[in-house]
Amino acid sequence: MKIQINGRWYEAREGEMVLDVLRREGIDVPALCAHEAVEPYGACRLCMVEITHEDWGGWKGNVTSCLYPVEDKLIVQTHTEDIIELRKTVLNLLLARCPNSPEIQKLASEYGIDTTSFVPREDADNCIMCGLCTRVCTQMGFNAISVAGRGYGREIATPLKEAPPDCVGCLACVKICPTHHIQYEDIGTTREIWGRQFELVKCKQCGKALITREFADYLIENRDIPADYFDICDDCKRSGTARDFKKLVHWEEKEEAEEEVSA
Amino acid sequence: MKPEIDVAELKEIISHSPQKPSSLIAVLQDIQRKFHYLPPEAIKETSSALGVPLSQVYSVATFYSAFSLEPRGKHTCRICMGTACHIKGAPMALEQAEDQLGIKAGQTTPDLRFTLEVVNCVGACAMAPVVIIDEKYYGNVRVDKMKRYLDGVRDED
Structure with a gap:
C-alpha cells in the first residue's frame, strides 16, 4: 500500500501507524512518548498530523500519527499552519510543566517558543507524564512503577510511595525517559533507584559491577540465558575471545616462518 | 491516628469476590466500605x-x-459547592459544618467519626443548597439546620 506524505508517495505496510512510516522515511515530526519498545499511547500530542483521503469528500482531520493506522492512499500533511499551531500550544504547555528540561526547551525553541506564556509549574521536575517508564516496566514484566492519582496531581510513583518490591533495578525506565527525569546512582557495588538499593554483580575477572543480582537472576530464569553468563562482563569476554584469536594467528605466523626457513 | 487492621477480616472480605483481576474494583469497594479507607x-493483600x-x-x-x-470518618458529610448551591448559601453551611466538627473541608475528625468534603455538583440543584450525610440528601439547608443534621447522625451512633 502507498500513502502520500507532504506530496510524495511512500510505501507503507498493513498494521503500521502513520508515525512508523514518518520515522522510517526520516520525515521530521516530533514525538516524545512514542518508542518502538512499547505500544503507542498518544500522551504527548506532538506527533499530530493532518490526514485526508480522496474518498473522504474533502474531509480533513488532525490526528496523533502514533495512533493512526495507515490505509491505502491516505494523504498526510505534517507541517500545515494548523498543525504547527497545535504543536506550539503543546510545547507551550510542556514548557510550563517542565521549564527546566533542556529537551523541552530545545524542542520548543525549534518552534519559536523561548518562554512559556502560561504560569510555569512551581518546583517543577522534568517529568512530562508520557508514561514511557511505566509502559516499558510493564513490557519488561515487572510492573514496579505506575501512574498514581489523577488530574493535576497525577504522577509516576512506586506503590504506596515505598521502595518498589517488584523492581529489579534494570534501568529500563531510566534509559527510555525522553527528558532524563528518572535518576539512579551506582556507588561501588550498590545501585540506588526508586528509593531501593540493589547489590550489583561483579565481573569475576575485572571486578567491574554492571547488573543487579535481581535482574541477572530474572534473565537467567526467564530468558534462557546460561547461569554463568553474568559471571564475566562483556568487555572481559571480548578480550578473552581476542586472546584466543591472537593465539590462532600466531600459530599461523609461526608456521609461515617455519616454511620460509625450510625454503 | 491509624486504626488497627485485622488481616483475617481483610482476607475474608477479599474472598467474597472471584479471585481474578477483574474483581479489583469490587474488592476495593468492599474494603473501603468496611474500613472507610484502603489500608x-x-x-x-x-x-x-x-x-x-x-x-x-x-x-x-x-x-x-x-x-x-x-483513614476516613465513619460518616461522610458532603457539602455541594456547585453554582446553584454556592449562590444559595452553601459556603455558610460549610462554615457552620467546619465549626461544628472542628475540621476543615477535606479533613477527618481525630476520633474518625466524620469526614467533611466539598463536592462540585450532585445534580439536585432544585433543592439547593444540598448537603449529603452518608447516603442521605438534605435540601434547602440553612445554617441552623446544619447542627441538627450532624447531631442527628451523632445520636444514631
Whole structure:
C-alpha cells in the first residue's frame, strides 16, 4: 500500500501507524512518548498530523500519527499552519510543566517558543507524564512503577510511595525517559533507584559491577540465558575471545616462518 | 491516628469476590466500605489474592475519588459547592459544618467519626443548597439546620 506524505508517495505496510512510516522515511515530526519498545499511547500530542483521503469528500482531520493506522492512499500533511499551531500550544504547555528540561526547551525553541506564556509549574521536575517508564516496566514484566492519582496531581510513583518490591533495578525506565527525569546512582557495588538499593554483580575477572543480582537472576530464569553468563562482563569476554584469536594467528605466523626457513 | 487492621477480616472480605483481576474494583469497594479507607495491608493483600501487580492496584486506588488511602470518618458529610448551591448559601453551611466538627473541608475528625468534603455538583440543584450525610440528601439547608443534621447522625451512633 502507498500513502502520500507532504506530496510524495511512500510505501507503507498493513498494521503500521502513520508515525512508523514518518520515522522510517526520516520525515521530521516530533514525538516524545512514542518508542518502538512499547505500544503507542498518544500522551504527548506532538506527533499530530493532518490526514485526508480522496474518498473522504474533502474531509480533513488532525490526528496523533502514533495512533493512526495507515490505509491505502491516505494523504498526510505534517507541517500545515494548523498543525504547527497545535504543536506550539503543546510545547507551550510542556514548557510550563517542565521549564527546566533542556529537551523541552530545545524542542520548543525549534518552534519559536523561548518562554512559556502560561504560569510555569512551581518546583517543577522534568517529568512530562508520557508514561514511557511505566509502559516499558510493564513490557519488561515487572510492573514496579505506575501512574498514581489523577488530574493535576497525577504522577509516576512506586506503590504506596515505598521502595518498589517488584523492581529489579534494570534501568529500563531510566534509559527510555525522553527528558532524563528518572535518576539512579551506582556507588561501588550498590545501585540506588526508586528509593531501593540493589547489590550489583561483579565481573569475576575485572571486578567491574554492571547488573543487579535481581535482574541477572530474572534473565537467567526467564530468558534462557546460561547461569554463568553474568559471571564475566562483556568487555572481559571480548578480550578473552581476542586472546584466543591472537593465539590462532600466531600459530599461523609461526608456521609461515617455519616454511620460509625450510625454503 | 491509624486504626488497627485485622488481616483475617481483610482476607475474608477479599474472598467474597472471584479471585481474578477483574474483581479489583469490587474488592476495593468492599474494603473501603468496611474500613472507610484502603489500608496499605489491603492494597498488598488484594494484589496477591487477585494476581494484579501491586503498582496497578495502587494506580486504581489513587485514581478514583471513591477510594481513600487515608483513614476516613465513619460518616461522610458532603457539602455541594456547585453554582446553584454556592449562590444559595452553601459556603455558610460549610462554615457552620467546619465549626461544628472542628475540621476543615477535606479533613477527618481525630476520633474518625466524620469526614467533611466539598463536592462540585450532585445534580439536585432544585433543592439547593444540598448537603449529603452518608447516603442521605438534605435540601434547602440553612445554617441552623446544619447542627441538627450532624447531631442527628451523632445520636444514631
